[in-house]
Amino acid sequence: MANMIATRDAYGEALRELGNKNKDIVVLDADLSGSTKTALFKEAFPERFFNVGIAEQNLIATAAGLATAGKIPFASTFAVFAAGRAFEIIRNSVCYPKLNVKIAATHAGLTVGEDGATHQAIEDLSLMRSLPNMVVLSPADGIEAKQCIYKAAEYNGPVYIRLGRSKVPVVFDEDYKFEIGKGVELVEGKDITLIATGIMVEKALRAAEGLEKEGISARVINISTIKPIDKDIIVKAAKETKGIVTIEEHSIIGGLGSAVAEVLVENHPTYMERVGVEDTFGESGDGGVLLEKYGLSVSNIMDKAKRILSK
Amino acid sequence: MGNYSSLENTAKNIRISIIDMLKEAKSGHPGGSLSAVEILTALYFKEMKVDPQNPNWADRDRFVLSKGHAAPVLYAVLAEKGFFPKEELNKLRKIDAMLQGHPDMKGTPGVDMTTGSLGQGLAAANGMALAGKLDGKDYRVYALIGDGECQEGIIWEAAMLAAHYKLDNITVFLDHNGLQIDGANEEVMDIEPIDEKFKSFGWHVIKIDGHSFDQIFKSLEEAKNTKGKPTIVIAKTVKGKGVSFMEDVAGWHGKAPNEEEALKAIEELGGRKDG
Numbered sequence: 001m002a003n004m005i006a007t008r009d010a011y012g013e014a015l016r017e018l019g020n021k022n023k024d025i026v027v028l029d030a031d032l033s034g035s036t037k038t039a040l041f042k043e044a045f046p047e048r049f050f051n052v053g054i055a056e057q058n059l060i061a062t063a064a065g066l067a068t069a070g071k072i073p074f075a076s077t078f079a080v081f082a083a084g085r086a087f088e089i090i091r092n093s094v095c096y097p098k099l100n101v102k103i104a105a106t107h108a109g110l111t112v113g114e115d116g117a118t119h120q121a122i123e124d125l126s127l128m129r130s131l132p133n134m135v136v137l138s139p140a141d142g143i144e145a146k147q148c149i150y151k152a153a154e155y156n157g158p159v160y161i162r163l164g165r166s167k168v169p170v171v172f173d174e175d176y177k178f179e180i181g182k183g184v185e186l187v188e189g190k191d192i193t194l195i196a197t198g199i200m201v202e203k204a205l206r207a208a209e210g211l212e213k214e215g216i217s218a219r220v221i222n223i224s225t226i227k228p229i230d231k232d233i234i235v236k237a238a239k240e241t242k243g244i245v246t247i248e249e250h251s252i253i254g255g256l257g258s259a260v261a262e263v264l265v266e267n268h269p270t271y272m273e274r275v276g277v278e279d280t281f282g283e284s285g286d287g288g289v290l291l292e293k294y295g296l297s298v299s300n301i302m303d304k305a306k307r308i309l310s311k
Numbered sequence: 312m313g314n315y316s317s318l319e320n321t322a323k324n325i326r327i328s329i330i331d332m333l334k335e336a337k338s339g340h341p342g343g344s345l346s347a348v349e350i351l352t353a354l355y356f357k358e359m360k361v362d363p364q365n366p367n368w369a370d371r372d373r374f375v376l377s378k379g380h381a382a383p384v385l386y387a388v389l390a391e392k393g394f395f396p397k398e399e400l401n402k403l404r405k406i407d408a409m410l411q412g413h414p415d416m417k418g419t420p421g422v423d424m425t426t427g428s429l430g431q432g433l434a435a436a437n438g439m440a441l442a443g444k445l446d447g448k449d450y451r452v453y454a455l456i457g458d459g460e461c462q463e464g465i466i467w468e469a470a471m472l473a474a475h476y477k478l479d480n481i482t483v484f485l486d487h488n489g490l491q492i493d494g495a496n497e498e499v500m501d502i503e504p505i506d507e508k509f510k511s512f513g514w515h516v517i518k519i520d521g522h523s524f525d526q527i528f529k530s531l532e533e534a535k536n537t538k539g540k541p542t543i544v545i546a547k548t549v550k551g552k553g554v555s556f557m558e559d560v561a562g563w564h565g566k567a568p569n570e571e572e573a574l575k576a577i578e579e580l581g582g583r584k585d586g
Contacts, residue, residue, distance in 0.1 A: 026445070050441065050476070058468035061431045065438020068416070068424060070369070071445070073438075089431055089465075097416050097425035 002169035005142030007199075008106040011163050012037025014149035015074060019045045025153065026066055028052055028075045030059045035165075036076040036106045056081040060089040060103070067099040072153060078112075079105035079121035079162060083128055094158045095131045102152045103128075106163040109249035110277065110294060111199065111287035113165070120282040126254025128160040129227045135180060136226040138162040138248075138256075140201035141170045144224055147178035155180060164249075166287050168199045171222075183230035189219030192305045193237035196247040197223050197256045200275075200296060204247050207301035218305060226259055234263045243271030243308035247301055249291070252276035271311055273304035315524040321391065322352045326553045326580050328387035328400055334573035336404040339412070342563040344384040346488040346521070346548040347455055351388045353527040354453055363393040366420040372450050373439050375424040377432025378457035378486065379413040380565070385422070386410050394421035430463030432456070433483065437473050440481040440541075451535070452481045459491030461502045467512070473541040474513025482534040483543045486521065488550035490561040509543045521546025553580055 018025050019041055026048045033039040033051065042049040052059045056077050063073035075082070082105035083090075094101045105124060112120045128136045137152065137159060139145040145163060152159040171186070186201070187208050196204035201222045208218040219241055221233055237244060244264065246257040257274035264270055277294055291297060325348050333339045351374075355361065359372040376385045383403065390397045395409065402408035409418055413427025423439070426432040436454040443450050460466060473481055485505065493499045502508075506516045515537045519526035527546070534542035550564070551557025554576040557568075568576055 048445065052468070052472055053475075055465075055468035055471070057430075057465045058434050058472060061434030061465065061469070062438040062441070062472060064431075065375075065424070065435035065440075066442050067438070068373075068435065069439050069442030069446075071442050088428060089434075092428040093425065093431045093435055 004167040004169055006165060006167045007139055007142060007145035007163040008037045008165060010142035010145035011104055011106070011149055012040035014146040015041040016044050018149065018153050019048065022072065022153065024070060024072045026050065026071045026073050028059055028063050028073055030054055030056050030077040030081070032077055036104070038076045056086045057089050060086040060101070061093050063101045064093040064099050067101050072100055072102070074102045074104050076104045076106065078119060079108035079124045080119055083121060083124035083160070087127055091131055095133045098133045098157050100156055102159045102161065104149070104161045104163060107165045108162045109164060109198070110282045110290040110296065111164055111166040111249065113287035113290065114284050116284035117281040122251045122277045122282065123254065124162060125226050125250050125256065126258070129254065129259065133158055134227065135159045137224055138197045138226050139224050140198060140222050141168055141172055143170055143172040143174065143176055144178055147176065148224065151178060151180050162198060164199050166199070169202045171202055171205065178224065181225045181228045181230060183233040184222045185219065185233065186222055187218065187220035189217040189241065191217045191241055192309055193219040193221060193241045193244045194247060194301060194305065195221045195223055195234065195237070195244055195256070195260055197226065198249050200247040200249050203296070203298050204301060206298045207305070210298060210302050211305055216305065216309065223256060226256060229259050229263060231263050231267065234260055235267045238264055238268040238270040245273045245275060245301060245304045245308065247275040249296055250276055252278055271308040273308055275301050275304055313525060313528070318352055318356055318524050321356055322348050323580055325352055325384065325387045325391060327577050328390065329383045330554070330568060330573050330576045332383055332386065332400040332403045333567040334570065335401045336567060338404060338567050339383055340380040340565050341383070341557060341568065342490065342550040343378060343457060343486065343488065344381045345552045345554065345557065346550045347381055347384050347486045348552065349522045349524060349527060350455060350484050350486065350546060351384050353524055355388045355392050357528070358531055359453065360450070363421065366394055370448055370450050373423045373436070373452045375432040375436040375452070375454040376414055376426050377436070377454050378429065378460050379426030379432065381455070382412065382414050385414060389421040395419065429457070429460045430465035434465055434469040436481055437469055437478060440478040441476060443480050444478070454481065454483045456483060456485055458485060458487045458489060458496050458502055458505070459499070461505060462500050470509060470512040470514065477539050478541045479538050481541050482531065483541065485543055485545045486548050487545055488548045490550045490559070490564065492561065492564050494561050506545055513540055515540050515542040516545060517542065518545045519547070521548035522552060555579060
């Protein structure tokens with residue numbers, strides 16, 4: 001069994017490390033510091049941690065004010081409240097003035113699990129991707145999550161980082177180097193391409209193994225920068241394989257699938273299938289079981305790949 | 312009472328600039344700009360440590376126009392103060408112009424925060440005050456909010472935060488002219504007793520006539536001497552102040568004067584004189 005780390009845990013550790021290196025890093029949370037893991041920073045640097053209470057609009061606007069004075073604020077809450085409830089604050093007080101605010105949103109997607117549909121953000125990538133000046137990151141595992149946090153801190157401007165609640169298998173080696181805007185080919189392949197983001201990368205890798213057993217050579221690409229997206233790696237895959245399956249723990253509307261479709265339509269139209277939440281809300285239940293029920297499964301990825309290959 | 316004739320003359324010129332630029336722009340918000348003229352004049356021409364030659368000076372005092380639609384008064388003051396050429400005022404709201412319909416901190420020297428969507432500016436001002444405390448700097452943060460704006464939930468989220476973090480380096484002015492787009496506050500959504508609300512949220516509350524320089528400066532002094540809590544100055548003002556046909560008329564919230572109305576307004580204000 002692979003090493004398992006939740007991306008939110010990696011976030012908390014990365015924050016604490018950054019706090020040592022850079023005194024301008026400040027952290028804000030909206031009464032969820034135990035869950036978002038910003039509590040790790042709070043314990044180490046209490047004077048640089050601000051709990052704003054259950055007030056997500058205030059969370060973002062206060063962070064914006066701190067950024068105007070040279071601070072590098074990381075603001076955290078659950079993705080549904082960050083991207084949803086505070087959307088217009090992010091738009092007008094962070095993205096429009098291009099302030100140096102990092103929004104690290106945890107508990108994204110169906111794997112929130114038992115809390116149910118109210119707490120399962122399946123549209124945050126779509127919302128954040130639509131905002132000018134916003135960089136949108138969606139790391140695949142704990143190692144990449146840490147790298148995303150480091151790079152976000154170095155980058156001057158708004159960044160949204162999508163993090164998950166559940167422990168997920170580690171896919172990257174310790175020496176992996178993440179770069180904003182660069183996709184990574186994890187598995188070579190010539191028949192079909194699987195483009196995945198976030199915790200679905202690991203499932204894409206398993207789907208590729210399954211396809212290989214059936215004699216199908218599947219390329220696997222990790223896209224952890226949803227915006228600005230790596231057009232080159234997508235177009236190259238479109239040219240070199242028969243089609244593309246996108247895989248995300250997000251609505252099929254507006255997220256990775258849409259971003260890839262936009263690149264393909266304008267550059268190299270090809271066959272495409274999207275694996276994601278199919279325009280519906282989630283429900284309560286075990287996260288892993290929910291992924292299966294809503295089609296975010298290895299078997300569904302394999303089916304969609306084969307559907308393209310049968311055309 | 313001090314002698315404020317110089318500031319009064321500046322305020323008059325600010326009002327004339329507001330009328331002029333709105334006439335040229337053919338749209339914008341005169342009412343809530345004219346009601347805040349004395350407050351902004353007092354801040355920028357006497358109170359605040361700012362440097363028009365170095366608008367991003369790290370130790371400057373900050374001002375956030377949370378009621379961003381009153382941009383004309385801020386622009387008139389910044390231009391009068393020398394942050395940018397006065398010629399820019401007549402390009403307000405026009406294509407390719409520096410002066411946007413609502414304040415844009417990245418495009419306009421002297422604008423400390425992008426605002427326009429109500430309520431957010433106060434929370435951002437808190438962020439600036441927190442940063443000042445964290446860095447041990449003695450700059451002060453000022454914000455101007457509207458009375459209709461107090462209907463926004465984030466105002467009260469921010470009000471809680473400022474008191475919780477004991478932000479005695481922030482002073483908020485409430486431009487209490489009593490009117491909003493759809494009519495009087497009490498008809499649209501009553502905000503009273505607004506003084507008791509802020510008091511119960513942990514603020515030091517001062518009530519003044521927002522057109523009296525004497526009272527504005529006294530309130531600023533009192534705010535600086537108030538430790539351990541934020542101060543709000545509830546400034547009773549007249550919407551459209553200084554122009555008889557605009558005074559206390561909600562219809563002048565977001566309507567620009569035409570040539571004839573502008574001429575009449577400027578005549579009433581006494582015309583532009585220097586000194």
